Structure formats: structure tokens, C-alpha cells
Amino acid sequence: MPVRRALRVVRRYWRMAAGRLTLWSAPARKQWRRSLQLRVVALTLIASSLLVGTFGWFIADRSATILLNRTTDEVAASMRGKVEYAYNQLTVHPQARDPELPSTINDTVNELIDRDQAEDGAAVVSIRAEHYPDLKAVTLPSVDTSELITPDMIRRVSQLGRVAHQVRTAEIDGRTTKYLVYGSPVPTKFGQVELYYLVPLTTEDRAASEIGTTVLATGLALVILLGVVAGLVTRLVVTPVRIAARTAQRLSAGLLDQRMKVEGEDDLALLAAAFNQMAANLQRQIVRLEEMSRLQRRFTSDVSHELRTPLTTVRMAADLIFAEREEFDPAVARSAELLQAELDRFEDLLTDLLEISRFDAGFAALDSEHSDLVPIVQRVTERLGSLAERAGVTFELDLPDTPVIAEVDSRRVERVLRNLIGNAVEHAEAKPVVITMATDDAAVAVTVRDHGIGLKPGEERLVFNRFWRADPSRARQTGGTGLGLSISAEDARLHGGWLEAWGAPGEGAQFRLTLPVRAGDRLVAAPIPLIPRDRPAATGEPAEVL
Helix, strand or coil: CHHHHHHHHHHHHHHHHHHHHHHHHHHHHHHHHHCHHHHHHHHHHHHHHHHHHHHHHHHHHHHHHHHHHHHHHHHHHHHHHHHHHHHHHHCCCCCCCCCCHHHHHHHHHHHHHHHCCCCCCCCEEEEECCCCCCCCCEEECCCCCCCCCCHHHHHHHHHCCCCEEEEEEEEECCEEEEEEEEEEEEECCCCEEEEEEEEECHHHHHHHHHHHHHHHHHHHHHHHHHHHHHHHHHHHHHHHHHHHHHHHHHHHCCCCCCCCCCCCCCHHHHHHHHHHHHHHHHHHHHHHHHHHHHHHHHHHHHHHHHHHHHHHHHHHHHHHHHHCHHHCCHHHHHHHHHHHHHHHHHHHHHHHHHHHHHHHHCCCCCCCEEEEHHHHHHHHHHHCHHHHHHHCCCEEEECCCCCCEEEECHHHHHHHHHHHHHHHHHHCCCCCEEEEEEECCCEEEEEEEECCCCCCCCHHHCCCCCCCCCCCCCCCCCCCCCCHHHHHHHHHHHCCCEEEEEEECCCEEEEEEEEECCCCCCCCCCCCCCCCCCCCCCCCCCCEEC
16 A cells, blocks of 8 residues: 555656646747747757767777777887896896895886886886795886786786786876786796886877867867758748748738748749739739629629619509409419519518628628517517418427526517528428527527438538528428528627537437627627537537537
8 A cells, every 4th residue: 555655646746747847848849849940950950969979979989099009009019128128137047046036126127117207107117926926026116006907917917928918097196097007928047927017098098088079179069050050041941931921921811912022033032923923813813803792792782772663563563463362263363372472582582682782791780789588589489480380380499487688689689580490490390399598697599499301411511601502402381582591690790699500310400599698798608509408419510600
């Protein structure tokens, strides 16, 4: 248990540390993602640092090796002369017990140390006779060489009779110094002695250190220079791209006269020229489309207004004929009824076209006032009761018991509900239509649910298009104009609200109108889910928000 508790504590602190690190590094990561120049410079610095570091290490290592090899060759040559001199001096003694032998050894070491001194520290010369314990080792200068002349080296020189050398570091006279240690056997008449020559590598170490410092400084300067060059080169490329991005943003904001400055004849200049040409073509096309759209809206508005006068005349004549239809024979009477119905549809179409033209021209305005939405829903269902009865559809109302007050244009809200409920009746296929209302502090929502054929995938994004129908060949009892849902979407948008649709084949459809309680407030959420609660798998269906 203590181990588990400790692990939980470690994990908790680890998560805390990771969270703080993520929070602290968020600005840097954001800048890294946004700045192409920063990424190029950083990657250049990293790559050049690795390359220059590897190359510098190789140069410094090779330089140190060359200096050591050169010193080794010089010491080996000097060692041969010292061995020859020691041989000549010690050969005069026929046996190891000669009383003059220690004095000769001492004189030989003095002569060898006086003959060859290192510049940055005294070399050390030592003569030992490992096979003759009575002969004491003579070392000049008198220093402790136990760390420099190792037992392994003594074995190779004294027992195996080989010339050996090694590099050792030891503290001599209070200073830590690196030495090149050479050992060689010296044959004499009485036997073998060993000569050791220790040369400090202070000069070589200093030279290698200076080379390493020079390589490091040069590499650092080179990396910085590469970073600066990468930054300048990247800036030359990124700056026009940034200018192009800002110009594109201005173009998308509607400033169609924005252009890039063309300088030179290089690839970036060609990019700027091509961008300007594209912007000019887009401007011409947009102006042309706007003019065509303006003419189209004007034509629709003018035609709708112009058709009002003859339609009024035709309506008056049709009303007279319709009122006297009982006196006609059945065929003429039926024609009078058809004429009356088609005139109603034609009048509705003109009304919708005029309303659409007002939305397109930007002349539509709200007449907002605090209204209770519950009576509006009840009034719409009562007016559509006869239509529902003919279609075999019943209404199921789920409305709050208390008033639902919102700052809305009641005329437009009633029109939206009339279109949604009428559309549901048309597609309900004699099944009930459920109308639900709910509210919270910020929003009020009304859903209209039918259980008809539903919508195919993707059609929920098309139902609000003008003149779009899910099934144009299907006979319709209501004979709508195809503009009702489009006008409803504009009304919802004018309120700052949402009009959304959901549907699935064979499961019906649901439309949701969401309006802010206070005019001008921004909607965040709806009090009612878009996907019906009565659907078994109500997850993940697409919706269109308008």
C-alpha cells in the first residue's frame, strides 16, 4: 500500500508539472506553429550546430592526436640516446655489488637530467634495478612517481624486457600534470637495469586547448552567421508571403482594390504580379456578379410589383366567377375553383418574392416588442387545423404553462412557425406532428417534429435553399411556393437566432427555431436538443444552423 500511495503521489506531481510546463510553453509553441521564419532559423541553427560541433570535435581530436604523436616520436628518439649513454656508463661495472655502481647510477641520472630539460616543467629521469634489490632507484627530480610508473609498465620493462610508453596524469609538486612516460631496459655486464623518462605534456595540452578553443569560437561564429543568413534569406521569402496573406485578408473583407507591390523580375515578383492579376480578375467577376445580382433582385422586385395590378384585376374577375360558380355547368364550376386556387398560389408566390427581394436589398427590419410566444403557437395551430384535418394529421402541443416572454417581431415569428408547421403537415403522412416549446434565461426554442419520410443525408443543408424540394414529383396538398423555409431562415437570422433542421430516412424530421429572449443578445445554446429524444440512436446526425 505505501508503494501504491507513493506512486499515486508521484503521478499526481508529474501531471501537475506536465500541466505547468504545457501552460508555460504555450506561447512558444504558438509562435513556433505560426512563424515559418522561426522554424527555418531554428532548424538551420540545430543542423549547423550538429554539423559544426561534429567537425570541430574531429578537428580538435585529430590535432591533439597529432601533437601527442609528434611528442612521442621526439621522446622515443631522445630515449634511444639516453639508453645508449646509460649503457656506456654502467657497462664499466662488472658486477652489481661493485661499491662504485650506486655512484655511477646517480651520476648518470644527473647527466641525463641536465642534458634534456622540458620547457614547461622539468622532465623526470629514473633508473631502477628491479632484479637487484640492494640497488636503490635513483629519480631526479626527487618526486613520487608511483602514479606515473605503474606496476604493469614495470612488469613489461623489467620482466619482459620491452620498451613501453604510456600517458599518465598525476599530481606532482601540487600541480596536476599529464606526463608521457617511456621505459626501456638497459643491458649491462652485471645484468639489466631499467631507465624511465617522464616528459610533461603541458605544452601539448595548452596547444590542444588553444586549438579546441579556436575551433569552438570559429564554429560558434559560423553557426551564428548561418543563423543570420538563414533569417535574412527566409525573411526575403516570407515577407512577400506575409504581404500576400494580408492582401488576401483585405480582399476577403471586401477591399477589392488591394494589390501587392511588384519589385524586380524574380520569382517573388512573378508571384506578386500573378496575385495582382488574380485579384483583378476576381474583382471584375465579383463586380459583374454583384451587378447581375442587383439586376436580378431589381427585376424580381419590379416584376412582382408590376404583376400586382393585373393580378388584382384578375382576382376581382375570378372572385365574381367563383361566387357564381353554382349557376354554371359542373365543368365550368370546376374550372372556376381551379382558377381561384391557382390565383391564391400565384398571390402567395408574389408575396414571397417581394419579401425575398426586401431581404436581398437589406430593407427588412424588425418591429420587436415583448410578446408571449405561447399564444402565437396556439394561434398558428388553430389556423392550420383545417389543413391538418384534410391531411389526417393531429397536433400534439407540449407548451409551458406559464407565459414565455421574448423581445421579438411577433408577425415574423408567426410566419416562421406557420411555414414550419405547414411544412410538417405536408410531409407527416397522416402521422401526428409534435410541437414543443422550452425556454431558459437567454433563449427560447420551438421544435416541430413530424414522423414522415424524413430527410436523406445532406438534405438538411438544402431545405433552406430557395425553391428546393426533397421530392419534386410527390403530389402536395398545400401547394407551397418553395420559398417558405428560405424566408423563415432569413427571419430567424434577422432576430439573431438559429433555424436548424434534422432528419433521417423513415424517421421523420425535426426543425428547431431558437431566438434570444432579449433582442441583440448572442445565442450560445438552445433549451431543446435538435435531435429528437424519441429517436433510439440520437447521436451524430448533421444539422444546418442558420
